Amino acid sequence: MSSLREQLCEYGRRAVELGLVIGTSGNLSVREGNLVAVTPSGAALDRLTPEMCPIVDVEGYLVEGDLQPSSETPMHLAVYETTDARAIVHTHSVFGTIVATTMTELPPVHYNALLLGGVVKVAEYATYGTPELAANVRAAMEGKKAALMANHGGVTVGATLEEAFEATRLLEWLCEVYVRGLSVGKPAILTDEQLNAVVERALNPPAFPRRL
Ligand SMILES: [Zn+2]
Numbered sequence: 001m002s003s004l005r006e007q008l009c010e011y012g013r014r015a016v017e018l019g020l021v022i023g024t025s026g027n028l029s030v031r032e033g034n035l036v037a038v039t040p041s042g043a044a045l046d047r048l049t050p051e052m053c054p055i056v057d058v059e060g061y062l063v064e065g066d067l068q069p070s071s072e073t074p075m076h077l078a079v080y081e082t083t084d085a086r087a088i089v090h091t092h093s094v095f096g097t098i099v100a101t102t103m104t105e106l107p108p109v110h111y112n113a114l115l116l117g118g119v120v121k122v123a124e125y126a127t128y129g130t131p132e133l134a135a136n137v138r139a140a141m142e143g144k145k146a147a148l149m150a151n152h153g154g155v156t157v158g159a160t161l162e163e164a165f166e167a168t169r170l171l172e173w174l175c176e177v178y179v180r181g182l183s184v185g186k187p188a189i190l191t192d193e194q195l196n197a198v199v200e201r202a203l204n205p206p207a208f209p210r211r212l
Contacts, residue, residue: 001064004030004037005050007161012045015091020168021045026091026153027070030161031080034058038076040067071129075155078134079141085157087164095175096154106148107189109178111198115170116156117144118195125150146171 008028015021015028026045029038037055039045054065060077062069070076076088099106099122106113106120113120123140126132137155140147145167146156154171158164181187 001032001035001037001055002050004032004161005053005055008037008039008053009048009050011089011161011165012039012048014165015089015168016044016046018169020091020093020172022092026089027072027076028087028089028161028164029070029073029076030087031058031085035063036073036076036080038069038073040065041070043067072133074129074131075134075137078131078138079155079157082138083141083157085159085164087158087161088155089158089161089164089168090153090155091168091172092153093168093172093175095179096148096172097152098179099175100148100153101151106175106178107187108195109181109187109189110174111190111195112170113174113190114195114198116146116167116174120144120146120148120171120174122148122150125152128152148175 007030011028015026024042024044027039029036034057035055037053040052040054052067054067054069055063056069057063072090079085079088104122108118121140123136126136137147137149148154156164156167156171158167178187
């Protein structure tokens, strides 16, 4: 688990550097077997040391660490319970939070939304850290790699922490494109047909003919 705790420190620093979180907001976790290393409650993500990161089991019992796990740990555990995710990133990034505060879903305005599962749903509002919020996020995340949390922020999953982190960057980018697009005009939404064509293209990339 020590390398997983180091990963939390590394991606915590990157999240702060990229402006995805400020202060002590946001939390990350990574799972191995029945254990989950998670960022601690009340600590700035760019000042973590591996020892500061608690380890809990999937049932929510503290296994190791002096600090309390992030208050959003129940949400992480709820998502782990019903998905094959191995890492989760939650931030209060600006554009994600704007969309989560004004809309019920992020429509696919760019084909890269498919990397997150297409439309990103906004989980219904509930107080942070509660089982209600955990259940709402789990429902919004079904079949997807990302969800937004009403009046709160965003959450992404991945097979690795790197993957979950990149999904968070992509989610924020998609939200930024949409929000900034609204100031220029009405963003066009990709149709199911257009999105299906993207999937088809990705599955069957044409090979360049080799010049002999
Ligand atoms: Zn939060």
